[in-house]
Amino acid sequence: MPRELPGLYWDEEKQRYFPLASSRRPQVAGPSTSYLPTKLQSLAAPQATGESYNLNKHRPRALLRAREDARSSFRATHKNKLMQYVSLYRMSLGLTSTRNHYPLLANLIIVAHSQISCFQVAQTPHIASSSVLSLTRCAITAFQAVSYNNNVHSFAGDTGGWFYSSVIGRDEPAIGYHTSHGWRPESLPYVYLAPAACHATSFGPESKILHFPLDLDSEDIRVTRVNNRSVRDIWTADFQGTRLVLGTNDQAVVINDAADRATVCFMKTGSDVFAVTQNNNIIYTGSRAGLVQRFDMRIANTKGDRIFSDPHKTQHNSVTNLKICYDWQLLTSNIDGSLAMFDLRFPCSRTPVISFTGNINTYTTKTPIAVDPHEQFLFAAGQDRRIRLWSLRTGGAPLISPASVFQKPFEDPIRALQVVEEQEGVLGLWATSGAALYKYNLGQRI
Template sequence: MPRDLPGFYWDAERNRYFPITTAPRSQSRANPPPAPAQVPSPRKRKTTTNSNPSSKPDESRSTRPGRSIGTRFPSAGGMARVARSTRETRFADTPLGHHEPIPALAGSISAFGVGSARQYLGDTGGWLYSRTAIAYPGSEDTTEWMPWTAEFCLAPNCEVSAICTTSTPNGTRCVAASFGPKTKICIQDADAAERMSLLSLSTVYDVRCASLFRSSLLLGAARGVAYLSDLETSSSVRHLPTEGDVFAVAQKDTLVYAGTRNGSILRFDTRLAATSKSPGQLVTESIVSWASRNQTSPASTANFVYPTLDGSSLVVGYMDGRLGMMDTRFLRPHAPPIVVYSGHVGSVSTRLGITLDPTETFLFAGGADCRLRGWSVRTGTRLLAPSRGSPFSESTLFSTPLLALEFEDGEDLLPVLWTVEGGVGAVWRWRLGGSDG
């Protein structure tokens, strides 16, 4: 029903209000104009005080509900900024972590993976290693890891180039892939090591990276992406062609992202059939707006892609050290990033670990200068600590670059970051923001 407005009437046929003076007689009699308000005569203001102590004070100047005088509460955005700044300071002051040397392996460490109760290592000799955790409820550090044991040789003299884990309704699944002229894949139930299967893919080679999402698997290989839609029901491979060799892969629901050797980042929708004429949708290139100072230099290889959980952003990285975040809602070729994470030292010959924490609040990267750096994903602010014991201090140097960064599964408010030094065979454990490693 239309509202009754003094001095106006509602015309249903014309769907609007009109002055009551222009209404038909029947309408004007039904809605007579309001009587003029009576203005009280002015009175002299009394200057004497109220002698009745029981009388209430004048409430005409009382504060309205929801408003205050002299007090201003912080807004939700301001409180979020304060919380974020406090968290950044706490993470930056993380003390020295727990250092654990790795026993002699068949080769140097080439891949690392972390599950809820099991960890995996792969070496350049093709061997896969694992260890399990023993929980001790009630203690400050609730888990203790058993020694590393060799499981089997995935491919002799072919390095294990990628290890990834994911949670499933039945537990945790781990997939390890080898690099070579003929790709071999190990699929294992992390909660029951005896449940394991091996796949040999003759049409896929030079696998450098992998991404596991639920039961689907992506393999970044030579000249394209190998997509296995369901590891539980089929081993058939769908090839997604790219403009060059793939060094980074990631998936978000039905979307697949691939970073290639020539710096292009391609996006595919697995619901659509890929053809040679239209292999996918180009997301961005690194050769124009966000290139090095020398515009004539070749494009750098895209070696990191990470779509955020809400799907609105894509964090990308390149071998020349550039890290940034793209807005996937306004993507176009040659688009610059909306946030830049400065200070990272890249490498064209050494594999470097890059990851985001489970809440996607911070970005961490191991540099070719043997340092570990962190940034706020939202603002690009660098995590810096004056203390020498913090891993984010400029004075903290590792023996070799960190080839892998992985977060431990769990719901702890203080996330646990695992870092691997491949050259010396050592694993570091950091409880970010905690009082001890």
């Protein structure tokens, strides 16, 4: 009997020793592989050439690979099912987007909640009216309301140049306006609110700015003028912090301190500015020529950049309103009644992110829009003297309810809209038509 030598084995046929790794080593039946899948049995079985197959070495790797394949198959199957559910859900919401990216379920929940809220608001059955003690019975062109020191301050301006103010308690019913200030013969196209003061601008050959403090004990009521002959016909205005931007003839005027007029600079647009809005150091203007321009206040003598413009399309579709939503989207309205939302991160794109259809206008430059403080609803006044409602997240056609008061047209054109959150979760829509104010208790049955 030959001796056992480490690393060698004895071959009886050759009558000599061979290394253990040699292919001449006789094959020994391995453990059963019947418990493995068919794909793994071929990997675990000895090779046909007679080579030794180390099952203990390759089995963990094969099992891991099979497990990963199973996980991938599971993910693909459930992703396809989830995509089917998402597609059905988007169809139920009326969404027609065909983009191929994987939607987030959280966004769909937000959209669903917004859609339900919009349908509830669309069914508002009641409207209250409040008359303004106008000395001349002129049409109201501007309105703003704000809560300050447990009181509701509201202000209005009319075409006769009169400015009206009202202060009531939170729990008191709305009453007529009792304070007036005459600016005749100019009209007041815009009233805007600072944190502790109200400012109003006048339309006419001489530009005026009214400063009206909200503090009842303060008597610092004053009127200032822009000392520049080229500044006239203030069409609109926007206030942020202490900076006031005026939309005037052929340019936008920036006043860094509205109370003291510390610095005044001019941004040439080449066309009358009908709409302005600002976000930190960036100012956006919409002009009579249908152009949206962007100005950076950190750059001296900036000429502005045209954004969302298509030179191949017809211009002169005047931009009547601009508003920034969600910090990165720009809501625009044009004189032809179109409403759209654009992505400010892609200023060269002319394709809107969302379009709102069904609004009616052909030539009126003063058709207001309003967005609620939570940025869920969009209200727009049409040339047909009706107010329409859209979901700000889904767009499309306006929401209509047969029992809603929004179906009834006004007798006079609508010149101002504002959504105010009077209490937590309680919204009210203010609208002006003729010399009267109207208030919608949004979504409330009583």
